[in-house]
Amino acid sequence: MKDIYLNFPAFRLGSQRRTLAEAEAANGLFSAASALEDAGFGTHHVCPEGESAYDLARGALDDMLTTYPETRDLLPKIDLILYVTCLPLNGNNGDVHQFESSRDVKHLMDFPASRLQADFGMDNAYVMGINQQACTGMLGSIRVASAMLQAEPDMQHILCITADRFPQGAAYEQAYNLISDGGAACIVSREARGYRFLGAHHITNGAMATANDEETAGFYFSYSHRMITELCRKAGITPADVQWIVPQNTNRKAWRILSSVLRFDFQRILMPTIGTAGHCISGDNIINLKTVQSEGQIQPGDKILLPMAGFGLNWSCILLEKVAD
Amino acid sequence: MTSERILVTGADGYIGGMVCDRLLANTDAQLLLWVRSNDAEEFARKQAQLEQKYAAQRARIEIHTGNLYGDAPFATVNPQQVDRIVHAAAVTAFNVKEDVANAVNRDGTRKMLAFARQCPQLRRFCYVSTAYAAGLVQGDIKEQPLPAAGPFANHYERSKCEAEAILQNEYGDLPWHIYRVATVLAHNDAGDVTQYNVFHNTMRLLFYGLISMLPGTEETPIYLVTGEFVADAIAELSVKAVPERQFFHVCHRREESLPIGRLVDICFEVFGNDEGFRKRRILRPLFTDFESFELLAEGLSGLSGQVVSQAVESIRPFAPQMFVTKQFHNDQLRGSIDRYRAPDPETLVRNTVQYLVNTKWGREV
Numbered sequence: 001m002k003d004i005y006l007n008f009p010a011f012r013l014g015s016q017r018r019t020l021a022e023a024e025a026a027n028g029l030f031s032a033a034s035a036l037e038d039a040g041f042g043t044h045h046v047c048p049e050g051e052s053a054y055d056l057a058r059g060a061l062d063d064m065l066t067t068y069p070e071t072r073d074l075l076p077k078i079d080l081i082l083y084v085t086c087l088p089l090n091g092n093n094g095d096v097h098q099f100e101s102s103r104d105v106k107h108l109m110d111f112p113a114s115r116l117q118a119d120f121g122m123d124n125a126y127v128m129g130i131n132q133q134a135c136t137g138m139l140g141s142i143r144v145a146s147a148m149l150q151a152e153p154d155m156q157h158i159l160c161i162t163a164d165r166f167p168q169g170a171a172y173e174q175a176y177n178l179i180s181d182g183g184a185a186c187i188v189s190r191e192a193r194g195y196r197f198l199g200a201h202h203i204t205n206g207a208m209a210t211a212n213d214e215e216t217a218g219f220y221f222s223y224s225h226r227m228i229t230e231l232c233r234k235a236g237i238t239p240a241d242v243q244w245i246v247p248q249n250t251n252r253k254a255w256r257i258l259s260s261v262l263r264f265d266f267q268r269i270l271m272p273t274i275g276t277a278g279h280c281i282s283g284d285n286i287i288n289l290k291t292v293q294s295e296g297q298i299q300p301g302d303k304i305l306l307p308m309a310g311f312g313l314n315w316s317c318i319l320l321e322k323v324a325d
Numbered sequence: 326m327t328s329e330r331i332l333v334t335g336a337d338g339y340i341g342g343m344v345c346d347r348l349l350a351n352t353d354a355q356l357l358l359w360v361r362s363n364d365a366e367e368f369a370r371k372q373a374q375l376e377q378k379y380a381a382q383r384a385r386i387e388i389h390t391g392n393l394y395g396d397a398p399f400a401t402v403n404p405q406q407v408d409r410i411v412h413a414a415a416v417t418a419f420n421v422k423e424d425v426a427n428a429v430n431r432d433g434t435r436k437m438l439a440f441a442r443q444c445p446q447l448r449r450f451c452y453v454s455t456a457y458a459a460g461l462v463q464g465d466i467k468e469q470p471l472p473a474a475g476p477f478a479n480h481y482e483r484s485k486c487e488a489e490a491i492l493q494n495e496y497g498d499l500p501w502h503i504y505r506v507a508t509v510l511a512h513n514d515a516g517d518v519t520q521y522n523v524f525h526n527t528m529r530l531l532f533y534g535l536i537s538m539l540p541g542t543e544e545t546p547i548y549l550v551t552g553e554f555v556a557d558a559i560a561e562l563s564v565k566a567v568p569e570r571q572f573f574h575v576c577h578r579r580e581e582s583l584p585i586g587r588l589v590d591i592c593f594e595v596f597g598n599d600e601g602f603r604k605r606r607i608l609r610p611l612f613t614d615f616e617s618f619e620l621l622a623e624g625l626s627g628l629s630g631q632v633v634s635q636a637v638e639s640i641r642p643f644a645p646q647m648f649v650t651k652q653f654h655n656d657q658l659r660g661s662i663d664r665y666r667a668p669d670p671e672t673l674v675r676n677t678v679q680y681l682v683n684t685k686w687g688r689e690v
Contacts, residue, residue: 039624207604208534214633215534221621222537222608253624260617261538 004146006186006320007194008068009290011283012059013045014165014181020044028172040252041178042275047165053090054112056183057083057163060283061120064185067290074187078125079155082145083113084137084162086281086310091131116161125159135248135310136202138162138184138282139318143200145188161185162282174311175216177250177279184283195289195304195320201231208313220254220309225261227315228307235319239264242319243302246292248284248309249274270297284308300324329448331563332357332399332407334437335414336388337371339520340453340506342378343556344411344563349382352564354409357402361414362390393433404443411563412437413453416481419523419642423480430484431491438496450492450499451563456507456548456576458486461649468505468572468657479642500569504559507576507653510549514668516676520552521687523639528678529686531589532596534607535633540618540640541647543586548576548653551668558662567661574655581667585647586612588674595678602682618644 018026020033020041028046029036047056064071085091094110113127133140138160145158163183166172172179188197203223208215232238239262247255249271259266271284272291280287285306292298300322307317331348335341336358348354358375362368368390379386391398393414414437416429434452441450459466460477470493477483489503512519530536558575583591593609596602613621622641659665684690 205606207606218530218533218535218537218633219607220537222611225611226608251624253620257538257613257617257620257624260620261611261613 002150002190003192004149004188004190004197005192005194005323006142006188006197007191008064008071009184009186009286009293010060010064010067011182011184011280011287011290012056012063013277013280014047014056015051016046016048017043018046020178023172023178029178030171030173031176036173036176036178039176040274041278044172044178044180044278045182046172047181049168051165052093053085053163053165053181053183054093054115056165056181057112057116057161057185058119060161060163060183060185061116071187074157075120075122075159076124078122078157078159078187080145080148080158081113081117081122081125081127082130082141082158082160083111083116083127084130084141084160084282086131086134086137086162086164087166088131089167090164091129112163122159132312133310133314133316134312135279135282135284136308136312136314136316137310138286139200139306139308139316140202142186142188142197142318143202143316146197146200149188149190157187157189159185159187164281174279175213180278180280182277182280182283182287184280184286186286192323193325194323196323198303198319198321199231199235200316200318201227201234202314202316203227205313209311211311211313216311216313219313221258221261223313223315224258224307224309227317228262228305231305231317231319237303241303242305243268244292244298244304245269245307246285246288246304247271247307249277249279249288250309282308282310298322328353328355329408329564330355330357330406331409331411332359332402333411333413334359335412336360337375338413339509339552340555340559341411341413343552344413344560347556347560348564349379349385351560354385354564356386357389357407358386359389359391359399359402359414361392363392393429393436398433398436399440402440404440405445407444408446409449409451409563410437410441410444410447411451411453411559415453415485417455419479419481420639421479421481421484426480426484430481431487434488435491435495438492438499441499442496448500449563449569450496450501451559452488452492452501452503453559454489454503454505455482455485456505456574456653457482457646458489458505459651460486461645463649463651465652465654466574467654468574470572478645481642497570502562502569503572504562505572505574505576506555507548507550509552509555511673511677511680512552514551514553514673514676516673516678516680518677518680518687523643524549525681525686526636526639528592528681530633530636531592531607531610532602532682534605536637537608537610538613538618538621539589539610539647540615540644541585541612543612544584545647545650546579546582546652547585547588548582548651549670549673550576551673558658561662565661571657573658573661574653575658576653576655577667577670578655579652581670583670583674587671591671591674592678595675595682599682615644615648
């Protein structure tokens with residue numbers, strides 16, 4: 001097995017920032033704003049009319065190029081674009097209305113991954129999509145990227161990118177979480193920089209694909225606990241060997257409870273953007289990773305778990321180790 | 326010889342009602358059935374129900390009413406004519422509010438005792454208490470006065486313990502018995518359920534995957550009984566020539582009970598026979614420490630909806646008991662009733678859970 005690394009976490013949020021009160025006033029919540037505030041949420045970001053999910057993907061890549069100038073030379077060397085959407089409808093840039101008037105399905109196959117390849121000059125890359133894992137899709141793509149690099153010796157760099165925006169008129173709350181539109185990206189490669197990929201684990205419980213919010217919350221703890229303990233077991237470690245958990249932005253109380261069940265210090269659970277970004281669909285882990293990375297909290301040698309739960313129902317987690325740059 | 330007259334409070338309740346059934350079936354006593362009512366309309370409804378239930382024994386019953394909040398709840402009962410009292414009226418919910426527990430379980434019992442003292446022919450005063458009047462005391466719990474009061478998991482336990490203390494300290498001269506009853510899991514050994522409580526609610530949450538954490542340690546023994554076992558014991562002891570001023574633990578011994586972890590295992594074994602449950606792949610719950618469960622309960626306002634949060638609130642007041650290992654003794658009970666028999670606890674739990682699944686928790690009886 002060759003070592004595989006994740007690096008250059010980047011993101012872009014919807015350009016309109018709203019407070020909880022504003023979201024509530026816009027009929028964008030199911031719960032009371034005060035309950036979500038109590039859970040740790042504050043502001044969130046939505047796309048105004050005219051801003052698409054693809055714009056968020058572009059924005060995430062722009063953020064990568066700005067934050068890490070060396071990636072300008074890397075993009076042309078990308079071998080594969082793994083394009084992830086939580087909502088399948090975000091996997092098409094085409095206009096559904098045009099299909100309805102023309103009856104031509106090409107309007108349903110305007111793939112953002114192809115556009116991204118062209119727009120950013122990733123001419124050596126081919127594209128692949130993941131859209132069946134809901135919020136866990138980004139972690140799923142990292143796992144697939146690692147497996148691809150293991151399987152195909154010629155492949156060097158894979159761009160994992162996710163972007164979602166909710167349709168106009170949607171409520172921005174799911175399973176008691178405040179949602180943001182946003183995109184996130186990272187590069188998985190053989191270059192020993194960033195974070196060494198130590199393993200991944202994923203559980204799908206398809207029978208609960210249409211679970212209501214109460215069932216989703218009910219399943220959350222036992223499955224999250226199982227996912228993390230099983231990943232640690234696969235990696236030959238215990239949760240006690242992990243220095244940090246960088247999770248999705250979800251109710252703080254949920255993570256306080258999970259940390260207790262896992263016997264993991266709550267102070268080492270890092271979700272610095274919960275109050276400003278909310279649950280950014282599939283990108284939270286990457287958004288939080290970039291943020292804590294910039295704050296210098298993670299040191300070389302530290303092991304980090306990135307867990308995520310999503311509809312489907314899906315639970316996913318990857319284990320990383322920070323390496324010296 | 327005239328037959329005895331027995332006053333049974335809470336006669337329309339679960340335990341009180343079954344005790345009445347047995348006293349009517351096994352003795353020639355006249356029963357004074359006392360039921361709580363807030364107004365004439367409520368009393369008329371309860372009266373009609375009891376008259377219908379006991380139509381065949383109509384000549385042997387008198388129906389009385391009152392309210393334990395009032396000054397004289399037993400004013401309609403003639404104390405000159407009462408030979409025995411079974412005081413079963415109580416609020417038995419673990420989540421009972423403090424003021425209600427005080428008014429009904431503690432002060433109401435004091436009013437009952439004051440009435441009992443006015444009964445010149447009184448031969449026995451039977452107080453239906455709870456095994457959990459022992460509160461959060463660990464270790465051996467003998468059929469004796471309870472040690473120092475508290476701590477308690479909830480106001481139900483506390484109020485029942487305080488009522489026991491009032492009986493012993495202020496009315497100790499009465500010919501009393503105290504029956505400490507364990508949690509009723511099922512009506513009978515077949516596992517039929519007619520009275521639902523926190524255990525059934527918890528099983529429902531687990532079955533539907535609405536909760537994945539339980540407070541407690543897997544080894545904590547849970548003392549469960551059937552309603553028939555309880556009613557048989559109380560009805561028998563209330564009229565039997567056994568010594569006065571005795572405690573009886575109406576429960577089974579630790580070796581006849583199950584630890585909670587095994588109880589959950591059996592639940593999941595039975596649940597697993599249901600295709601829908603199997604398909605949903607619901608995981609066995611995590612046992613958590615008390616603080617984590619409290620966090621869950623406190624956080625539910627933002628984590629969940631009404632169904633789960635109300636159900637967890639019903640578990641919450643009992644949660645501290647799930648960490649306390651008690652060893653109840655029942656020598657006095659076993660030595661005093663004619664036929665003591667403990668059902669196989671695994672079979673009882675299995676039958677009960679199967680009943681709950683089959684009937685969708687009573688909705689499809």
